[in-house]
Amino acid sequence: MSVHDELTSVQRSLDDLLRSLGRLEKQLGTGGLEMRRVRADANHLRESLALLREAAASPAAPKRPELVTISDAPYDPSLWIDSDDEGLGARDRRAP
Template identity: 70%
Template sequence: MSVSDELTTVQRCLDDLVRSVGRLEQQMGSGGLDIRRVRADADHLRESVSLLRAATVTTTSSRRPDLVTIPDTPYDTSLWTDSDDEGLGARDRHAP
């Protein structure tokens, strides 16, 4: 199964859970600490899955950039004629 299919399955199960918690609230009353905790946990799970779905959509929609091939041929040394060797100072000067 793909990630999208799995997330859809999880969302469907969470919807069933929320409906079941609603029926429990009607039978037990919504004032008890335990049922409020279960309701809050179910809502938190629903929000977490929604965030996960949004992150998955963002990740799959952004393609990896195309790879750039770097040739094995040596670089043109004339590119570095005006630069100093890093950390060694200029070529015509001596280190102290």
């Protein structure tokens, strides 16, 4: 099966789930915490499936991040004048 067919199958199953939840809500009511939670989870599944469809529709090759060249030259020491050495305390104080 192709990805499109699989996504369509999942969409049909999700539609069936949502219809079943609607019938269940009519019997149990929508006010209970459990029912609201199941409805929220079903809605999250619907949103996730929509995102998955979008991702599958544009099969772009994964892009490699752009490489950034880092110079081997030492940093300017004035950048560190106002900072403390991490974990060692301030320069003019002794560690406990």
